Amino acid sequence: MARITLEHLAHSYLPAPQSPDDYALKELNLDWEDGAAYALLGASGCGKSTLLNIISGLLTPSRGRILFDGVDMTAAPTAQRNIAQVFQFPVVYDTMTVRENLAFPLRNRGRDPAYIAERVQAVARMIGMEDQLSRKARGLTADAKQKISLGRGMVRREVNALLFDEPLTVIDPHMKWELRTQLKSLHHEFGHTMIYVTHDQTEALTFADKVVVMHDGRVVQVGTPQELFERPAHTFVGYFIGSPGMNLLPATIEGDRAYVNGIHVPLGGRYGPLAGGTRIGVRPEFARLSKDEGLPVRISRIEDVGRHKILRATCFGTEINILAAEGEAIPAEASRVVFDPANVNVYADDWLVAPAQGSAA
Amino acid sequence: MEKTVNHKAWFLVLPVLVLVAFSAVIPLMTVVNYSVQDTFGQNQFFWAGLNWFRETLASERMWDALGRQLVFSGIILAIEVPLGILVALSMPKKGVWASVCLVLMALPLLIPWNVVGTIWQIFGREDIGLLGYTLNALGVDYNYTQGFFAAWTTVIVMDVWHWTSLVALLAYAGLQSIPNAYYQAARIDQASRWAVFRYIELPKMQGVLMIAVLLRFMDSFMIYTEPFVVTGGGPGNATTFLSIDLVKMALGQFDLGPAAAFSLMYFLVILLVSYVFYTVMVNMEKREGK
Numbered sequence: 130m131a132r133i134t135l136e137h138l139a140h141s142y143l144p145a146p147q148s149p150d151d152y153a154l155k156e157l158n159l160d161w162e163d164g165a166a167y168a169l170l171g172a173s174g175c176g177k178s179t180l181l182n183i184i185s186g187l188l189t190p191s192r193g194r195i196l197f198d199g200v201d202m203t204a205a206p207t208a209q210r211n212i213a214q215v216f217q218f219p220v221v222y223d224t225m226t227v228r229e230n231l232a233f234p235l236r237n238r239g240r241d242p243a244y245i246a247e248r249v250q251a252v253a254r255m256i257g258m259e260d261q262l263s264r265k266a267r268g269l270t271a272d273a274k275q276k277i278s279l280g281r282g283m284v285r286r287e288v289n290a291l292l293f294d295e296p297l298t299v300i301d302p303h304m305k306w307e308l309r310t311q312l313k314s315l316h317h318e319f320g321h322t323m324i325y326v327t328h329d330q331t332e333a334l335t336f337a338d339k340v341v342v343m344h345d346g347r348v349v350q351v352g353t354p355q356e357l358f359e360r361p362a363h364t365f366v367g368y369f370i371g372s373p374g375m376n377l378l379p380a381t382i383e384g385d386r387a388y389v390n391g392i393h394v395p396l397g398g399r400y401g402p403l404a405g406g407t408r409i410g411v412r413p414e415f416a417r418l419s420k421d422e423g424l425p426v427r428i429s430r431i432e433d434v435g436r437h438k439i440l441r442a443t444c445f446g447t448e449i450n451i452l453a454a455e456g457e458a459i460p461a462e463a464s465r466v467v468f469d470p471a472n473v474n475v476y477a478d479d480w481l482v483a484p485a486q487g488s489a490a
Numbered sequence: 491m492e493k494t495v496n497h498k499a500w501f502l503v504l505p506v507l508v509l510v511a512f513s514a515v516i517p518l519m520t521v522v523n524y525s526v527q528d529t530f531g532q533n534q535f536f537w538a539g540l541n542w543f544r545e546t547l548a549s550e551r552m553w554d555a556l557g558r559q560l561v562f563s564g565i566i567l568a569i570e571v572p573l574g575i576l577v578a579l580s581m582p583k584k585g586v587w588a589s590v591c592l593v594l595m596a597l598p599l600l601i602p603w604n605v606v607g608t609i610w611q612i613f614g615r616e617d618i619g620l621l622g623y624t625l626n627a628l629g630v631d632y633n634y635t636q637g638f639f640a641a642w643t644t645v646i647v648m649d650v651w652h653w654t655s656l657v658a659l660l661a662y663a664g665l666q667s668i669p670n671a672y673y674q675a676a677r678i679d680q681a682s683r684w685a686v687f688r689y690i691e692l693p694k695m696q697g698v699l700m701i702a703v704l705l706r707f708m709d710s711f712m713i714y715t716e717p718f719v720v721t722g723g724g725p726g727n728a729t730t731f732l733s734i735d736l737v738k739m740a741l742g743q744f745d746l747g748p749a750a751a752f753s754l755m756y757f758l759v760i761l762l763v764s765y766v767f768y769t770v771m772v773n774m775e776k777r778e779g780k
Contacts, residue, residue: 186677187678208677208678214674214678216675220671220675222689223693223694224689225689234679234680237680281679282678
């Protein structure tokens with residue numbers, strides 16, 4: 130196992146990239162700690178898979194370096210990196226039995242048969258397929274095939290990291306949950322570094338210790354699920370994570386106050402002068418309806434989603450969401466919204482601004 | 491539910507019946523008719539029963555032709571299938587050159603069969619043919635009208651030139667349908683080039699290769715035009731395959747009865763082989779779908 134460091138890494142699929150727009154992956158510096166479970170979260174086409182393929186060595190980056198425990202691996206072929214990767218589409222060798230599939234990576238590396246047999250047995254136990262070792266891999270269900278791909282990765286004891294490229298896409302919903310739980314417990318038990326690419330925030334937040342959020346070829350935030358929820362570093366993180374996402378309202382910032390269309394909104398800290406387009410971001414969880422204070426809103430719809438209600442409303446032409454508890458009554462005269470000052474974040478040109486004084490947290 | 495009964499609807503089936511009758515049933519029945527009768531001309535026919543069948547089955551000439559036919563089909567399959575796979579594997583996967591290769595590969599398939607025969611007939615001539623002249627100039631005794639070996643080689647090389655493309659194109663289509671993740675997984679598993687071929691490419695090509703083998707078997711089993719143009723079945727009977735022999739018998743000697751019995755049995759052999767192939771293929775798909 131190893132600590133993986135990305136230094137000034139950037140990648141373009143074009144032969145001679147000019148502007149930053151030509152890069153599928155814009156320059157980034159990132160450390161993946163040994164033994165941690167990461168989720169790489171972002172919309173389709175944001176560069177997640179590119180980043181993953183660079184780490185596993187399937188792609189060579191246009192610029193920058195990849196270090197495993199401080200050793201430069203940028204030019205090393207996939208096989209040398211000792212990386213395991215599970216793909217979106219389950220890859221099994223159809224004509225082989227489950228046992229032969231699991232033994233394949235070790236056989237290719239010329240390991241001794243007794244060792245192979247022992248490892249295959251151990252891995253079959255981990256993925257819970259001991260009783261199916263002798264059957265042909267062809268005709269297995271998608272989740273079983275995905276377990277075999279995972280097993281083929283874990284069969285190498287010295288594997289540096291396990292990479293998952295949206296591994297649950299073709300799995301039935303009820304099996305998704307089971308596989309994810311199994312992955313999580315495998316991580317606890319064996320402590321492999323795991324990097325899990327997904328566009329599904331539930332998957333990312335439940336799987337990972339740390340979530341790396343990508344947007345438009347850039348890493349916009351690395352943090353624990355809680356950090357992503359409370360202090361999204363970029364407006365994209367704000368509305369991509371959360372259900373519904375963060376409310377964003379154009380505002381001017383003056384000290385510890387924000388003004389939305391001239392109406393005053395208290396903030397949790399004092400801010401210096403800000404350049405660019407400023408907006409305030411508040412999660413629906415920290416907004417509540419009021420009769421006489423706050424910003425005027427018009428409620429257009431109330432959705433009852435079980436544990437709580439989502440109020441869809443407009444505030445000066447911007448759509449916002451407010452969360453109300455399940456039993457909470459919505460008074461007819463409630464036409465204003467109030468935000469919890471400590472949880473109002475300020476964004477300048479889409480990036481989070483820290484208050485100059487007075488911690489917001 | 492109440493069903494409307496209208497027997498006039500049968501008229502809608504009529505066009506198909508007429509078409510199939512004229513294209514298949516009537517010609518086939520004519521052959522069946524000939525195969526059980528004898529004639530001495532003047533359109534006079536006599537009942538012959540199964541005599542022609544017995545005679546054909548006992549004739550050495552038919553068995554020799556069948557033997558040559560099987561050897562020919564066996565050889566060209568043994569060459570064209572591996573060669574076609576090899577060509578498909580070495581073709582570029584995408585880009586301009588992939589299209590160029592595809593067009594070049596398709597060219598031999600577009601040439602009419604008798605033209606293919608004529609090309610090779612001239613190409614192989616020792617007086618004016620590039621191939622024949624060069625070989626003889628190099629001291630190789632090559633003359634497809636006289637040498638048994640030269641005749642067979644010419645016919646086989648011609649067929650390989652003409653039809654390997656078909657196998658290659660089918661195999662190429664099979665290769666293109668393999669998701670990239672398989673190759674990536676193989677790299678991560680450190681699989682050798684041979685292992686990638688053996689465990690990924692070959693199993694994924696299995697279906698199209700079955701079709702390629704079936705098509706090439708049927709076509710080569712019925713081959714007529716090309717060897718007829720090049721060697722005319724000679725030297726002697728060296729390249730007289732089933733259909734060449736059949737045409738000699740039916741049109742050359744005008745032995746309608748034996749020729750009809752011969753063609754029926756010829757037809758049955760092809761039908762049988764195709765049926766076996768089809769069954770194997772369907773079973774394979776069933777196994778795959780399980």
